[in-house]
Amino acid sequence: MLEIKNLHAVVEGEDIEILKGVNLKVNAGEIHAIMGPNGSGKSTLSKVVSGHPEYEVTEGEILFNGEDITELDADERAHLGLFLAFQYPVEVPGITNRTLLREAYNTIARANDREELDPLEFEDYIESKLDVIDMKDEFLNRSINTGFSGGEKKKNEIFQMAVLNPVLSFLDETDSGLDIDALKVVSDGVNKIANDENAIVMITHYQRLLNYIKPDFVHVMMDGKIIKSGDISLAEELEANGYDKMEKELALNGEAQ
Amino acid sequence: MSEEVKALESMIGEEYKYGFTTDVEYEDFPKGISEEIVRELSKRKNEPEWMTDFRVKAYHAWKEMEEPTWFNATYKKPDYENLLYYSAPKKKPQLDSMDDVDPNIRETYEKLGIPLEEQKMLAGVAVDAVFDSVSVFTSFKEKLAEAGVIFCSMSEAIQDHPELVKKYMASVVPVRDNYFSALNSAVFSDGSFCYIPKNTKCPMELSTYFRINNMESGQFERTLIVAEEGSSVSYLEGCTAPMYDENQLHAAVVELVALDNADIKYSTIQNWYSGDENGKGGIYNFVTKRGICKGRNSKISWTQLETGSAVTLKYPSVILQGDNSIGEFYSVAVTTKMQQADTGTKMIHLGKNTKSTIISKGISAGRSQNSYRGEVKIGKKAHGSKNYSVCDSMLIGQECGAHTFPYISSENPSSSVEHEATTSRVGEEQIFYLMQRGISEQDAISMIINGFVKDVLKELPLEFAVEANKLLDVKLEGSVG
Numbered sequence: 001m002l003e004i005k006n007l008h009a010v011v012e013g014e015d016i017e018i019l020k021g022v023n024l025k026v027n028a029g030e031i032h033a034i035m036g037p038n039g040s041g042k043s044t045l046s047k048v049v050s051g052h053p054e055y056e057v058t059e060g061e062i063l064f065n066g067e068d069i070t071e072l073d074a075d076e077r078a079h080l081g082l083f084l085a086f087q088y089p090v091e092v093p094g095i096t097n098r099t100l101l102r103e104a105y106n107t108i109a110r111a112n113d114r115e116e117l118d119p120l121e122f123e124d125y126i127e128s129k130l131d132v133i134d135m136k137d138e139f140l141n142r143s144i145n146t147g148f149s150g151g152e153k154k155k156n157e158i159f160q161m162a163v164l165n166p167v168l169s170f171l172d173e174t175d176s177g178l179d180i181d182a183l184k185v186v187s188d189g190v191n192k193i194a195n196d197e198n199a200i201v202m203i204t205h206y207q208r209l210l211n212y213i214k215p216d217f218v219h220v221m222m223d224g225k226i227i228k229s230g231d232i233s234l235a236e237e238l239e240a241n242g243y244d245k246m247e248k249e250l251a252l253n254g255e256a257q
Numbered sequence: 258m259s260e261e262v263k264a265l266e267s268m269i270g271e272e273y274k275y276g277f278t279t280d281v282e283y284e285d286f287p288k289g290i291s292e293e294i295v296r297e298l299s300k301r302k303n304e305p306e307w308m309t310d311f312r313v314k315a316y317h318a319w320k321e322m323e324e325p326t327w328f329n330a331t332y333k334k335p336d337y338e339n340l341l342y343y344s345a346p347k348k349k350p351q352l353d354s355m356d357d358v359d360p361n362i363r364e365t366y367e368k369l370g371i372p373l374e375e376q377k378m379l380a381g382v383a384v385d386a387v388f389d390s391v392s393v394f395t396s397f398k399e400k401l402a403e404a405g406v407i408f409c410s411m412s413e414a415i416q417d418h419p420e421l422v423k424k425y426m427a428s429v430v431p432v433r434d435n436y437f438s439a440l441n442s443a444v445f446s447d448g449s450f451c452y453i454p455k456n457t458k459c460p461m462e463l464s465t466y467f468r469i470n471n472m473e474s475g476q477f478e479r480t481l482i483v484a485e486e487g488s489s490v491s492y493l494e495g496c497t498a499p500m501y502d503e504n505q506l507h508a509a510v511v512e513l514v515a516l517d518n519a520d521i522k523y524s525t526i527q528n529w530y531s532g533d534e535n536g537k538g539g540i541y542n543f544v545t546k547r548g549i550c551k552g553r554n555s556k557i558s559w560t561q562l563e564t565g566s567a568v569t570l571k572y573p574s575v576i577l578q579g580d581n582s583i584g585e586f587y588s589v590a591v592t593t594k595m596q597q598a599d600t601g602t603k604m605i606h607l608g609k610n611t612k613s614t615i616i617s618k619g620i621s622a623g624r625s626q627n628s629y630r631g632e633v634k635i636g637k638k639a640h641g642s643k644n645y646s647v648c649d650s651m652l653i654g655q656e657c658g659a660h661t662f663p664y665i666s667s668e669n670p671s672s673s674v675e676h677e678a679t680t681s682r683v684g685e686e687q688i689f690y691l692m693q694r695g696i697s698e699q700d701a702i703s704m705i706i707n708g709f710v711k712d713v714l715k716e717l718p719l720e721f722a723v724e725a726n727k728l729l730d731v732k733l734e735g736s737v738g
């Protein structure tokens with residue numbers, strides 16, 4: 001589904017390279033976790049894949065279902081079924097969640113020659129998704145993320161994911177700032193959305209999230225590269241020993257990846 | 258929209274057929290300003306002596322005054338000696354079909370969603386006589402007359418209702434109020450006069466009417482609206498279509514008088530030519546608008562969408578004299594390119610339990626400067642009065658500016674004044690967020706802007722709210738990115 005080959009990226013207009021040759025392959029039905037210390041480039045990876053204009057790809061390619069999407073705008077990537085749950089969801093005052101989601105849903109439907117939903121049909125559809133994240137419908141009437149608590153913002157991201165039903169989702173530190181109850185609700189939501197047809201890439205600092213959402217693969221990212229991949233035991237190893245130790249070991253072994 | 262209104266909206270081209278009879282005799286009017294010129298102007302308008310005297314006094318008052326410079330805008334002062342203070346409305350070229358209209362203008366009309374018939378009117382295209390325009394117009398006037406509403410041009414009012422004009426003109430905006438009000442008082446061209454009798458709800462929104470008939474409002478417009486006890490009226494001036502005018506200076510005066518339990522709602526959509534990317538050309542819009550809530554429980558509400566003009570200086574205000582009276586100001590001011598706007602309001606609380614609300618939204622893009630200037634004054638006797646002000650600014654891009662100048666004074670401890678202000682930037686992050694959800698860049702920007710101004714636009718008469726939204730989209734198209 002997603003294949004990232006030797007991806008290099010810089011901040012637009014600057015020389016400093018943030019991604020230094022990332023390789024990653026994600027298939028349908030898989031859940032991946034990317035772990036790494038601050039500044040390792042994991043959030044940047046999710047933004048570059050979803051087409052943030054602040055970054056420029058200098059080398060390599062991003063293939064999505066075989067198509068190179070490196071040059072596509074963010075909305076065009078979204079039309080293909082790419083979703084990013086933001087680490088810091090953005091406030092948009094005066095526009096309700098409902099309006100955003102109806103616009104988004106129908107725009108994506110149009111782009112894929114699927115039928116759009118009229119407001120009444122959409123109402124039924126969106127109501128049916130409220131359960132995924134245990135949300136009250138008054139939530140739909142609130143302006144996008146405006147005045148939301150940190151936990152509500154993160155829940156809202158997963159709710160949007162449920163409504164838009166993406167093919168591939170990047171969850172950028174969705175667990176950060178959540179208390180244990182909220183973490184459970186959010187994780188339950190993600191587990192309900194995950195199926196054989198879609199794929200999820202979680203980006204996180206902590207192993208904690210992985211107790212609730214079980215990844216098939218765990219990757220460790222450091223200094224703009226994925227330096228090690230494995231299964232859940234890799235996360236456990238990290239939790240026990242920390243990133244420093246892993247980095248030193250790898251340096252000793254001269255292992256690049 | 259009622260059939261009648263639709264019919265009226267199709268009543269296009271009438272201004273040419275039935276409007277003004279002679280052009281030639283006015284063409285020789287001399288440029289410049291002097292007592293003689295003011296007298297000549299009054300004479301050509303066939304005005305009574307009291308009106309001539311009013312103008313002459315105003316002229317001398319103006320002569321003694323200094324052009325103000327206290328606002329946050331710089332511009333080349335008009336050359337008052339080189340202006341033409343009297344000219345008949347010009348005939349526009351009459352075109353045969355919309356195909357003859359400049360495609361750019363046509364595109365703008367379409368983007369704004371202006372009905373086809375109205376597009377033709379704005380563009381000066383001849384219209385098939387589907388409706389008997391004269392009878393529509395007449396029935397419109399008859400309906401107002403039946404209700405006892407007087408609605409006519411200021412020139413007509415001076416002839417036909419001198420006692421009302423004498424009583425109220427300059428009662429809210431004194432001649433010497435400011436430099437531009439004095440100039441206007443001396444040389445005002447025309448405008449609207451509206452009188453709503455006791456206990457009368459004006460049977461129609463005067464917006465539509467005005468929309469058809471405001472094409473020649475002139476450079477020095479003078480408007481007076483008087484709402485008698487227990488009456489109400491809603492009035493809208495301007496339209497969303499871009500308006501071009503070769504007169505650079507526009508200095509209008511608008512006065513509103515609300516007596517006991519009366520209610521006046523005045524909405525403005527201003528989209529005068531704003532000059533080019535480099536600030537060349539464009540209208541100076543120096544307007545004095547003020548209402549007085551003279552009676553108890555009266556209410557005056559100003560709503561404005563200001564998107565045009567090179568320089569705008571405008572502070573629609575309310576004097577809350579009657580006890581329990583209410584003043585409102587809802588404003589969206591948009592500046593792009595090199596536009597400069599210094600706009601806001603004054604709420605002067607004099608009576609007891611008076612309330613005022615100010616919601617101001619400024620959007621700056623390009624290299625423009627957008628200032629909010631608002632005064633809230635609570636007088637000694639205004640016990641239990643309240644003001645609530647919200648003043649939000651949004652910046653698009655890095656080269657524009659937003660400024661807020663609130664002036665608050667309270668002489669009454671039982672009253673309260675609340676002021677909130679925010680400044681935000683339409684950022685890449687907001688746009689990226691919406692685009693990531695599948696929404697195009699242009700729609701994303703439009704959503705952000707519309708969300709920002711929603712609280713104000715909902716105050717506009719419904720038929721204009723949609724157009725107003727589109728106007729914002731068109732105006733800000735390409736400002737980001």
